[in-house]
Amino acid sequence: MYMNGVSLSSLIVAEPGQSYQSEKLVNRWIEVLVDCPGGSGLYTYRLPDHLEVKPGDILSVPFGTQLLGGIAIRFVTQPPVDLPIEKVRNVEDVVSVGFFASNYWELLNRVASYYYTPLIQVIRIALPPGLLGRSQRRIRLPKNDNNETNLSSGSSSLPFLSSAAQQILKLLQAQADGDYSFAYLQRQVKAAYQGVRELQRRGLVESYLEPPQLTRPKQQKAVIMIGATFERDLTIRQREVLEVLRRRGGELWQSELLQICSASTSILKTLEQKGYIIIQEREVLRTAAVFPPLGDGTQADTPAMDMTKILTSAQSEALGVITHLEGCAIVLLHGVTGSGKTEVYLQAISPLLGKGKSALVLVPEIGLTPQLTDRFRARFGNKVSVYHSALSDGERYDTWRQMLTGEPQVVIGTRSAVFAPLPNLGLIILDEEHDSSFKQDSPIPTYHARTVAGWRAELENCPLVLGSATPSLETWVSVGEQINSKSRSVASVATQSQSSKLEITSTPPTHYLSLPERVYSRPLPPVEVVDMRLELQQGNRSIFSRSLQSALEQLLERRQQGILFIHRRGHSTFVSCRSCGYVLECPNCDVSLSYHHTEENAPQTLRCHYCNFGRSHPQSCPECGSPYLKFFGSGTQRVAQELAKQFPQLRFIRFDSDTTRTKGAHRTLLTQFVNGEADLLVGTQMLTKGLDLPQVTLVGVVAADGLLHLSDYRSSERALQTLTQVAGRAGRGEEPGRVIVQTYTPEHSVIEAVQNHDYQSFIHAELEQRQALNYPPYGRLILLRLSSPDPIQVENTAGLIAAALPTHEGLDILGPAPASILRVANRYRWQILLKFAPSALPQLPDWEEVRQLCPGSVSLTIDVDPLNMI
Numbered sequence: 020m021y022m023n024g025v026s027l028s029s030l031i032v033a034e035p036g037q038s039y040q041s042e043k044l045v046n047r048w049i050e051v052l053v054d055c056p057g058g059s060g061l062y063t064y065r066l067p068d069h070l071e072v073k074p075g076d077i078l079s080v081p082f083g084t085q086l087l088g089g090i091a092i093r094f095v096t097q098p099p100v101d102l103p104i105e106k107v108r109n110v111e112d113v114v115s116v117g118f119f120a121s122n123y124w125e126l127l128n129r130v131a132s133y134y135y136t137p138l139i140q141v142i143r144i145a146l147p148p149g150l151l152g153r154s155q156r157r158i159r160l161p162k163n164d165n166n167e168t169n170l171s172s173g174s175s176s177l178p179f180l181s182s183a184a185q186q187i188l189k190l191l192q193a194q195a196d197g198d199y200s201f202a203y204l205q206r207q208v209k210a211a212y213q214g215v216r217e218l219q220r221r222g223l224v225e226s227y228l229e230p231p232q233l234t235r236p237k238q239q240k241a242v243i244m245i246g247a248t249f250e251r252d253l254t255i256r257q258r259e260v261l262e263v264l265r266r267r268g269g270e271l272w273q274s275e276l277l278q279i280c281s282a283s284t285s286i287l288k289t290l291e292q293k294g295y296i297i298i299q300e301r302e303v304l305r306t307a308a309v310f311p312p313l314g315d316g317t318q319a320d321t322p323a324m325d326m327t328k329i330l331t332s333a334q335s336e337a338l339g340v341i342t343h344l345e346g347c348a349i350v351l352l353h354g355v356t357g358s359g360k361t362e363v364y365l366q367a368i369s370p371l372l373g374k375g376k377s378a379l380v381l382v383p384e385i386g387l388t389p390q391l392t393d394r395f396r397a398r399f400g401n402k403v404s405v406y407h408s409a410l411s412d413g414e415r416y417d418t419w420r421q422m423l424t425g426e427p428q429v430v431i432g433t434r435s436a437v438f439a440p441l442p443n444l445g446l447i448i449l450d451e452e453h454d455s456s457f458k459q460d461s462p463i464p465t466y467h468a469r470t471v472a473g474w475r476a477e478l479e480n481c482p483l484v485l486g487s488a489t490p491s492l493e494t495w496v497s498v499g500e501q502i503n504s505k506s507r508s509v510a511s512v513a514t515q516s517q518s519s520k521l522e523i524t525s526t527p528p529t530h531y532l533s534l535p536e537r538v539y540s541r542p543l544p545p546v547e548v549v550d551m552r553l554e555l556q557q558g559n560r561s562i563f564s565r566s567l568q569s570a571l572e573q574l575l576e577r578r579q580q581g582i583l584f585i586h587r588r589g590h591s592t593f594v595s596c597r598s599c600g601y602v603l604e605c606p607n608c609d610v611s612l613s614y615h616h617t618e619e620n621a622p623q624t625l626r627c628h629y630c631n632f633g634r635s636h637p638q639s640c641p642e643c644g645s646p647y648l649k650f651f652g653s654g655t656q657r658v659a660q661e662l663a664k665q666f667p668q669l670r671f672i673r674f675d676s677d678t679t680r681t682k683g684a685h686r687t688l689l690t691q692f693v694n695g696e697a698d699l700l701v702g703t704q705m706l707t708k709g710l711d712l713p714q715v716t717l718v719g720v721v722a723a724d725g726l727l728h729l730s731d732y733r734s735s736e737r738a739l740q741t742l743t744q745v746a747g748r749a750g751r752g753e754e755p756g757r758v759i760v761q762t763y764t765p766e767h768s769v770i771e772a773v774q775n776h777d778y779q780s781f782i783h784a785e786l787e788q789r790q791a792l793n794y795p796p797y798g799r800l801i802l803l804r805l806s807s808p809d810p811i812q813v814e815n816t817a818g819l820i821a822a823a824l825p826t827h828e829g830l831d832i833l834g835p836a837p838a839s840i841l842r843v844a845n846r847y848r849w850q851i852l853l854k855f856a857p858s859a860l861p862q863l864p865d866w867e868e869v870r871q872l873c874p875g876s877v878s879l880t881i882d883v884d885p886l887n888m889i
Contacts, residue, residue: 048098049110051089054139054151055082062089063098064110072110075119077150079111084201086111086228088151090119090142111228114150118423118440122478126438129474135866135881136464144464145438147415154229158187158204158215160197161225180221183214191224201226240273241301242287245294256282257290264296273298325397327369328362337532341367341446344482347527349473351498352486354534355776356747357541360486361391361711363534364448365398367484372402372427376445380431381468383454384708385409389686391450392431399429406432406439409682434459437468437475444479447472451708452485452494453740458886465882469494477527488747489740489778492786496796498529537751544718544749544756546774548765562653562661567719567759571666574698574717579754581717583662583671583701584745586725587613587654594625594636598645605632609842614650615677630844658721659701674702707744713752718745723762727769730839731888732794735769739781742773793831793856795884801863802885803851804838807877810847816877817849820869825862830855839889852888 047066055062064080066072076091098107119127127145131138143151180188186208191197205211218224244264253261260280264271271279273287280286290296330338337352341363344350354360368378382391385407395403404418422430422440430439434457449457449469457468469485476483485494537543549564559565574581593611594603603612605627612625614636623636639646650657655675662671672678672688679685692700693712700706700715726738742760750756762770772781790797803820807813817835824832831854838848853863866881873879 048095048107050092050095051078051080051110052092052139052142053080053082053089054087054143054153061092063095063102063107065107067109070110070113072113073117075117075124076113077115077118077146079114079152081108081111081228084156084228086152086154088114088153090139120440120442123440126471126475126478130464130466130471133470134464134466134883140463144435144466145440147419148412149416156201156226157229158191158199158201158224158226160191161222181210181214181217183208183210184217184223187211187214187218188223200229238300241299242271242273242276243297243299244269245296252293253295256280256286257295260286260290261295325365325394327366327398328359330362330366331359331534331536331538333534333536334359334363334538337534338363338366340530340532341482341484342370344530346480347477348482348530349476349498349527350482350484350530350532351490351494352484352532352534353490354486354488355537355543356488356744357537357543357751358488358534359538360450360534361394362538364450364484364486365395368399368429368446371445372399372429374445375427376443377422377427377441378429378446378448379436379439379441379444380429380448380450381436381457381472382431382433382708383451383456384705385433385685390689390710395429395431402427403429403431406430406436408433408435411682434468437471444475445481447476447479447481447483448486449484450486451744453487453489453491454708455737455886456708458884460882460885460887461880463880465880465885467884467886470884489743492736492782492789493796495782496786498531541750542755543776544746544758546746546758546760546776548770548774549759549761550765551761551763561665562658562721563665563719564759564761567721567761568665570717570719570757570759571662571669571699575666575668577716579716580692580695580697580712580714581699581719582706582712582715582745582748583658583699583719583721584703584706585653585655585658585701585721586703586741593651594648595651596640596642596645597647597649599640599643601640601642603637603641605630607632607842607845609840613654615656629840653722655701655703662699662701669699670697671699671701672697674700674705676703676705679705704741706748707741710748711751712748714754715748715752716750716754716756718749718756718758720745720758720760720762723760723770724764727762727764727767729889732789732792733886733888736782736785738769739772739778742769743776743778746773793854797856798854799857800885801853802882802888803853804848804880804882805835805850805873805877806843806846806848808846809876810842812874813847813849813877816873817851819872820879821851823869823872824851824853824864827862850888 047068048063049066049072050061050063053060053062062080062082064078072078072091074091074093078089078091079086080089081087098104127138127141130136131141134141139151187204190199190204190207201211201215204215208214215224215226219226242264244261260276260282263276263280273284276282277284277287287296287298291298341350341352352360352363354363364380371378380391380395392403392405404421406415406418406422408415410418418430419440422428423442425442427443428441430436430441432439449472452469459465459467469491472483485498487494490498547566549566551564554564561568563571571581594614595601603625604610605612608627608629610627610629612627612632612634615624615626624633625636626633637648640648655673655677659671659673662669672692674688679688689710691697693714695714700712720742723738723742726741727734731737746758746760749758760770760773764770768781768784772778786796789795792798794800805813805817805820807816814835814837821832821835826832833852833854835849835851838850841847870879
């Protein structure tokens with residue numbers, strides 16, 4: 020990463036933890052990387068005498084009329100020659116001390132460099148919300164007796180002031196604390212800027228910058244008992260309170276103690292005056308932790324402890340390899356669904372905590388965290404914390420600070436948790452490593468958590484375990500494919516030849532670990548493929564095949580549970596007029612509106628799944644006025660509606676992004692299902708990702724074809740992974756499972772591979788095609804995405820950029836071309852795809868110069884190693 024012609028690594032001349040005092044600087048200047056509007060840059064500030072700052076500290080600095088967050092980079096002996104000393108402004112405050120360790124700096128630098136992103140954008144991703152805050156200028160009356168006396172009679176006693184200045188004074192005097200934001204005064208008074216300057220020159224008001232609105236630590240009163248003997252000066256109620264405190268370990272939160280004892284605060288105040296207790300303000304960590312910092316000691320609210328389980332021979336061998344690894348290593352733990360990968364994770368982490376080290380566990384979806392967190396907390400207690408975007412700002416801030424303590428802990432999180440600041444990291448785990456949710460499409464940086472986790476494992480010198488039943492082709496090739504499948508027990512595997520290996524910054528040792536069977540020797544569920552063409556020919560027009568209908572009836576009779584998978588939410592994919600063929604489309608995007616069914620007798624809605632535009636469902640065709648509108652395609656709502664019609668006795672729960680929007684909804688719905696409050700779970704791809712539901716015996720795939728025929732070279736791989744994963748939800752308990760896949764193309768290679776549980780044969784054929792076309796994992800891609808509200812301007816800019824790109828052997832430039840969906844949210848989108856072989860890395864352009872070719876209305880995103888090509 021280069022800024023102003025200087026590499027980042029050369030900017031940090033003092034190691035984190037080394038203050039300016041050890042630099043023995045005569046002048047107190049520091050360069051700060053500022054999160055400024057419209058970009059980022061290095062700016063020089065003066066250090067006040069009362070502040071001690073170290074490189075890597077997060078600072079609050081004035082910038083224009085605001086306070087902005089910034090990162091202390093390096094100390095300098097003097098400001099730039101073009102900056103007069105009197106214009107250098109002071110650092111306002113230190114927000115966070117010593118956060119960025121040297122390894123962490125290197126990680127952020129790699130991300131910024133590899134993904135062609137300004138460093139400040141990477142820092143925004145790494146930090147919890149609020150640390151790099153922005154504030155505003157405020158105006159107030161001076162806090163001194165002379166001014167209060169002079170202004171007490173009102174602005175009318177100051178006729179020498181302009182009208183604007185007098186209006187401002189009148190507003191300030193009417194306010195209780197004589198304080199308003201400058202933005203508010205500008206809205207209330209014309210020429211407010213001139214009026215404020217006039218008042219400042221006369222010393223009648225002062226201007227200051229409001230501190231950034233950081234998330235402050237939450238405080239709560241705790242009651243602590245002093246001594247264990249009671250004197251005779253106590254009343255019966257006071258003795259009761261002290262006895263409760265004594266039985267609960269001598270300390271409780273005040274609110275909890277008052278509730279248990281049905282007492283008032285006056286009793287506590289009296290006991291404090293008599294010297295029996297003290298009442299303190301203590302910080303309460305706003306985390307999702309089950310174990311509170313203070314409690315009654317009964318652990319009534321904690322989950323049942325999860326005992327270490329006896330491992331299979333394959334699990335034992337895999338665990339032995341992982342626990343004996345020293346330093347950085349990349350491990351692929353390839354285990355079929357239900358093979359016990361989570362138990363291997365748990366037993367690999369346990370000895371690390373005893374050595375004072377921490378572990379980072381990444382999962383692809385927030386919906387996975389409740390179940391996985393419960394399992395980890397049952398094993399490790401309050402050493403487990405959660406970090407993802409569904410937490411409140413306060414919860415994320417407190418969890419982030421808790422990581423900095425250095426205490427051994429386990430952090431479970433989604434994609435962004437790869438930046439969790441754990442100082443003693445001993446192991447990184449990516450569960451379901453194949454999942455595309457680990458890749459960020461927007462905003463920048465467009466990083467992949469698997470790639471960043473590999474760099475972090477290298478920098479922290481710890482192992483990285485990639486777990487999956489259906490590994491991504493990138494991982495399969497980079498870790499290595501073992502040729503002799505019969506010897507696929509635990510073994511270290513040589514990587515592929517240089518022509519097929521992805522280019523990485525280093526080559527840590529790689530290991531392939533296999534869990535080929537389910538625990539307790541449970542069989543993989545048989546997969547029945549139903550040809551829906553034959554169903555239609557034989558008169559079945561239901562979305563459920565006769566085989567699936569029969570299975571649902573048996574499910575009810577046997578009091579078992581099942582899952583119905585459909586890859587889309589909503590009711591129907593689109594609505595069309597049967598008279599004229601008109602399709603109701605989104606006015607902002609080039610896509611059809613999806614029909615969403617709400618409660619009976621309530622207005623039905625049409626919604627865009629790209630820009631969230633919504634409208635009521637019309638009674639007639641907007642084009643020809645015909646009342647004959649038909650719904651096409653199926654979503655989770657349509658499946659649920661048909662279930663209620665054909666199987667009214669079956670209880671079901673919808674599990675998709677529409678029903679899990681609110682905080683805690685994932686846990687609530689899964690808890691209801693686990694407790695037997697429903698017979699069926701009807702949902703989208705959220706159901707395929709790692710859920711462990713032993714009571715599920717039936718999985719039905721309502722329509723597999725929607726996954727098979729997408730205009731993306733990865734569609735077959737994704738379809739195989741999705742169908743294999745959802746099939747693996749069946750038969751994980753004592754009862755055997757059954758899978759029914761409905762499709763109109765049963766001869767498709769993906770369907771055949773799923774039916775035969777034959778992942779390897781499929782990927783061999785898929786890799787041959789990828790290699791012939793030089794697509795990942797044998798080639799690399801960079802996708803340039805351009806968008807603008809002006810269709811002509813974005814098309815012209817795309818052509819201009821394509822013409823400016825270098826042309827030489829080893830680099831293929833595909834495009835410019837309109838995106839598959841040209842218009843989204845009233846922005847027209849064009850794309851340019853760069854394809855090249857890692858073994859012959861071409862000279863890529865200066866992306867900053869490329870960005871300068873874009874006019875103000877055109878935005879350019881550089882997506883390195885893109886997964887989403889639509």
